[in-house]
Amino acid sequence: MQKGIATDFKPAETSSPLVRKLGALCLLSEEEIDFLEGLQNNTLKVDRGLDFIEEGGDLRTTFIVIEGWAARYCLLSDGRRQILSYALPGDILGLHVNFRATATYSASALTPLKLAAVDPRRIIEISQKFPIIASGLSWCTAREYAILGDQAIRLGRLSARQRLAHLFLELWHRLNLLKSNNDNWLEIPMTQRDLADTLGMSLVHTNRSLKSLRDVDLISVTKNQVRLNDIKALIELSEFNAEHLREFRV
């Protein structure tokens, strides 16, 4: 297979989210795309609300999210919950499972979920046979790490309103990597309870902080949708740094 110009191999809209995500970062050959699609043949469904990874449990499978949203979280003994991050279509859970068989977090389905279960040995195969994909996965790892760092900044140093704005901006940017029509609407499946557990706040305070963002017209909220009315102002308010999510610099 000859190497073509970029547009030749631009992943189609019908490609899997993982291929779209990696394809937005680097030029994938048809062979690479085929391999990535093949990785995701073994799919399973998870009902909304169900856990598919449990903290402390054995984890011997790598999961790729194909459809829906998942949340990585930890529970404390008194029932408090901290959501660490969200996994969106194209995100990978347990990429390093070869080297850490016990899960350090739980993961549950925020929506009905379609996952690909991947034998982690195939991840090792990637680094041997598909260096470009391996680079892409390394980038994913670095990106996940930066996202978790942003989560720490939110929790440690931002006010309640800033946390909400910052999180919405993160999710908006991440989703824009997957779909092309990026208007200012953000479809989020989380309840206010979920948002509270993500942002380290109480449910009541989350509700009030959302209201205060609505009151100054920075966001509009309808059933499971948030409209970011003024991206620039939200970025300024929350000190959001889109660089953390950006693609390869090369």
Place this chain on the structure above:
Amino acid sequence: MQKGIATDFKPAETSSPLVRKLGALCLLSEEEIDFLEGLQNNTLKVDRGLDFIEEGGDLRTTFIVIEGWAARYCLLSDGRRQILSYALPGDILGLHVNFRATATYSASALTPLKLAAVDPRRIIEISQKFPIIASGLSWCTAREYAILGDQAIRLGRLSARQRLAHLFLELWHRLNLLKSNNDNWLEIPMTQRDLADTLGMSLVHTNRSLKSLRDVDLISVTKNQVRLNDIKALIELSEFNAEHLREFRV
């Protein structure tokens, strides 16, 4: 070189911290040890207080900490600072620099620092030639990720006293992987200002929370040293989960 039994290749006390850290997890051959030591030939010193990585700046070097402590942090526009994590001897900064040339955080020396500067291309070489080391580095990545997750739990869901206890336990466990005499003393170079910026609290509140831990005799504090007087009680208080830091399960 013939393969020996485990003790044959147990890294000496004089080995580099990285070798000691990886050696505590898996059996390294002499060749692997030599390679890892060779990686760290190009060293540099950083004075206490100086930055050696700057957020937004170009990052084209991987750093291995040989001596001293560093802090990864981000600054907000109004001067607030969030320390994301600490890098201890044996820790690696910028492991994924091949795929992300712009730093998403700054790093500064908490103590006089001795670093090894590694050409990131040598990291790629590892995955081709030294699969065991590559596994070890993958484990490091997964561990750093779990550590950052713990940081998010501290910031999001723990009280001030819990945060302090939890952080001390983490650092104590991490240091114990490096040195064999693990008494209950913890040498930390951070000021209360640093602790506050790590734990998302004000300086004053950090001071008072430390005092309250001293008052109930859970810790003792002297100049740059913390004694964990009752590890079990501290673990219970702070809901610390040592599993997150544990070695390979294999």
Place this chain on the structure above:
DNA sequence: CGGCCAATTGATTAAACTCAATCTGCGTGG
């Protein structure tokens, strides 16, 4: 219609922040 989950609002309490001093140990220049 009843039940349930999520969202909203009010009132009170508790945790943590800010501002402002003071204190302490340490090194340095006179």
Place this chain on the structure above:
DNA sequence: CCACGCAGATTGAGTTTAATCAATTGGCCG
């Protein structure tokens, strides 16, 4: 040798933010 300056630690007082407790409301589904 001592006064001075400085960084880090400590304490007090008042304010703000966010948590908690307690209802109430709104939609949706069986």
